[in-house]
Amino acid sequence: MTDINTKSTDSPTENDEETTSPVSLSGKHEHILTLMELFYFAYRDFTGDGDEVLAKIGYGRAHHRVIHFVHHYPGLRVAELLSILKITKQSLARVLKQLVDEDYITQKPGQQDRRERLLYTTQKGQELATQLAKPQINRFEHSINQLSKKEQETVEKFLFSLIQQGNRHDVINLMAQNGHEPYSDISKKHSSKSALKKK
Amino acid sequence: MTDINTKSTDSPTENDEETTSPVSLSGKHEHILTLMELFYFAYRDFTGDGDEVLAKIGYGRAHHRVIHFVHHYPGLRVAELLSILKITKQSLARVLKQLVDEDYITQKPGQQDRRERLLYTTQKGQELATQLAKPQINRFEHSINQLSKKEQETVEKFLFSLIQQGNRHDVINLMAQNGHEPYSDISKKHSSKSALKKK
DNA sequence: CAAAATATGTCAACATGACTGACATAAATA
DNA sequence: TATTTATGTCAGTCATGTTGACATATTTTG
Numbered sequence: 390m391t392d393i394n395t396k397s398t399d400s401p402t403e404n405d406e407e408t409t410s411p412v413s414l415s416g417k418h419e420h421i422l423t424l425m426e427l428f429y430f431a432y433r434d435f436t437g438d439g440d441e442v443l444a445k446i447g448y449g450r451a452h453h454r455v456i457h458f459v460h461h462y463p464g465l466r467v468a469e470l471l472s473i474l475k476i477t478k479q480s481l482a483r484v485l486k487q488l489v490d491e492d493y494i495t496q497k498p499g500q501q502d503r504r505e506r507l508l509y510t511t512q513k514g515q516e517l518a519t520q521l522a523k524p525q526i527n528r529f530e531h532s533i534n535q536l537s538k539k540e541q542e543t544v545e546k547f548l549f550s551l552i553q554q555g556n557r558h559d560v561i562n563l564m565a566q567n568g569h570e571p572y573s574d575i576s577k578k579h580s581s582k583s584a585l586k587k588k
Numbered sequence: 589m590t591d592i593n594t595k596s597t598d599s600p601t602e603n604d605e606e607t608t609s610p611v612s613l614s615g616k617h618e619h620i621l622t623l624m625e626l627f628y629f630a631y632r633d634f635t636g637d638g639d640e641v642l643a644k645i646g647y648g649r650a651h652h653r654v655i656h657f658v659h660h661y662p663g664l665r666v667a668e669l670l671s672i673l674k675i676t677k678q679s680l681a682r683v684l685k686q687l688v689d690e691d692y693i694t695q696k697p698g699q700q701d702r703r704e705r706l707l708y709t710t711q712k713g714q715e716l717a718t719q720l721a722k723p724q725i726n727r728f729e730h731s732i733n734q735l736s737k738k739e740q741e742t743v744e745k746f747l748f749s750l751i752q753q754g755n756r757h758d759v760i761n762l763m764a765q766n767g768h769e770p771y772s773d774i775s776k777k778h779s780s781k782s783a784l785k786k787k
Numbered sequence: 788c789a790a791a792a793t794a795t796g797t798c799a800a801c802a803t804g805a806c807t808g809a810c811a812t813a814a815a816t817a
Numbered sequence: 818t819a820t821t822t823a824t825g826t827c828a829g830t831c832a833t834g835t836t837g838a839c840a841t842a843t844t845t846t847g
Contacts, residue, residue, distance in 0.1 A: 421728045422660055422721070423768055424744060425634075428728075429653075430759055431750035432631045433674060435624075449805095449832055454628075461621055467795060475632060480834050482796070504794045504843045522621070529620045529627075532749040540742045543735065545623060547743050550731040551630035560629055569622055648803055666824060679805055681825070703814045703823045 438524040446517075451484045453521055456510065459494055460518035462566055464507045466499070472559060493517055546572065637723040645716075650683045652720055655709065658693055659717035661765055663706045665698070671758060692716055 439453045458473055459465050471481055485508075488494040493514035499505035510518055533541055549572045552560055561572060638652045657672055658664050670680055684707075687693040692713035698704035709717055732740055751759055760768075 418721075418725050418729075419766065421725050421732065423763055423766070424732065424747070425724060425728055426660075426763070427744065427747040427751070427759070428631070428634070430755065431747045432627070434752040434755060435627070435750060437674075437752075451833060461625075468793095475636075476833085477835060478796080479798090479836085483833075486796095499794095502794080502844070504841095506795065522617075525624060526617050526620050528750060529624055530617075532746055533620065533623065535749060536742065536746065540739075540746075543739045543742050544746050545626065547731055547735065547739075548623070548626040548630045550734060551634060551727060552626070553633040553636075556629065556633060560626070564622055564625070567618065567622070650804060667822095675804085676806060677824080678807085678826080682804075685825095698823095701815070701823080703812095705824065 435525060435528060438528060439521040442517075442520055448487075449484075451480075452488060455481070455484055455488060456493060456514060456518050456521065459508045460510045460515060460522075462563065463509050466505050466507060469563070470508065473563065488514070634724060634727060637727060638720040641716075641719055647686075648683075650679075651687060654680070654683055654687060655692060655713060655717050656720065658707045659709045659714060659721075661762065662708050665704050665706060668762070669707065672762065687713070 436450060439450070443449060443453055454474060455470065458470060462469075467478075467481070467485075470485075471478060474481065485494065489496060492511050495509050495511055496506040497509065499507055533544070536544065549557070549560070557572070561569075635649060638649070642648060642652055653673060654669065657669060661668075666677075666680070666684075669684075670677060673680065684693065688695060691710050694708050694710055695705040696708065698706055732743070735743065748756070748759070
């Protein structure tokens with residue numbers, strides 16, 4: 390009941406047998422749903438940022454993600470990348486192979502464990518990574534600059550807390566590689582048995 | 589310079605011809621990059637929430653998105669859905685057809701404009717929508733509950749500001765259908781020529 | 788040291804969900 | 818009446834995800 394669509398007259402007058410009562414049954418969580426949608430819209434536009442550049446070289450968003458993480462975490466192992474992206478080996482192999490073949494990424498055996506193939510961006514890869522990152526960084530910079538330091542921390546805390554419990558250690562460990570301090574509550578104990586970290 | 593990977597000994601000693609200097613050349617925007625990654629990880633886990641339920645009925649995330657928006661905005665027009673999802677008609681048609689055929693969604697001609705096919709969830713569709721929403725709502729609720737009212741507004745403002753300029757009106761107009769007030773700065777003027785709103 | 792475990796790569800086959808571009812219909816509008 | 822609009826549909830293609838099996842090199846373990 391109660392009509393919603395200010396837009397097109399809605400309120401199915403006839404043949405409303407099985408349609409729902411227009412207004413959000415979700416009423417109770419209306420505010421949360423709205424926030425979820427803002428999150429969705431933000432991500433939708435965020436991921437679109439690199440598309441033009443990618444299209445020019447025949448790459449997709451999967452390539453973008455790979456090159457981003459390899460660029461930001463040089464020496465990343467394949468297993469770590471898989472854990473970050475949460476896709477299958479085969480899925481990664483396809484895009485990674487292209488990136489390696491086309492000289493955006495190189496692989497080097499680890500020194501301690503020579504089974505590992507540590508990933509690095511080449512000069513060419515760095516240039517691409519930088520180009521792809523530009524619009525996304527701008528987007529985030531504009532948004533974050535409208536916030537106070539304290540507010541920025543709030544956002545950071547919020548985003549971190551949205552991450553699946555079991556994945557937070559991995560994220561912390563990953564980011565620690567670039568000198569980042571842990572996040573609030575989580576980093577109290579644990580820190581070993583991560584799916585990301587080495588052995 | 590400066591070594592990064594605490595993990596596996598990195599620092600490519602030999603054959604480091606074209607690999608990059610390990611540490612983030614991105615140094616300047618290190619903090620922004622980290623925030624972007626948190627955003628990515630949060631979204632990654634958020635979207636995974638419905639997977640089990642979806643798998644049981646042979647649906648994918650595309651179905652989830654469609655049923656979510658139709659459920660939350662009963663009477664949605666196809667054109668609005670296309671504008672929300674930013675995919676092509678054919679892409680939408682495929683999943684929408686399945687949802688209609690399998691009685692999760694029904695279509696009714698608009699009263700004013702009978703060319704329109706207003707979308708509504710059926711009883712069955714509502715149940716599915718509710719089930720799919722549950723884990724995501726829980727995720728957001730937990731996170732948002734850790735914040736003060738003021739902090740919640742900060743997060744909302746931040747997410748909204750991440751949305752592409754040209755798309756913000758559409759989002760506002762869409763959400764207004766469920767009685768939501770505009771967001772901060774943006775809603776000063778404009779409000780007509782939206783890609784979403786009716787004629 | 789031999790056996791088991793690990794890190795990675797690869798192959799074949801397949802599913803989902805995007806895309807393009809063309810064309811059709813019904814209904815609203817100029 | 819002619820045009821535009823909202824929607825649907827067809828054919829074909831591509832990007833990216835999946836499974837499961839198997840191969841190789843290397844490290845770790847009993």
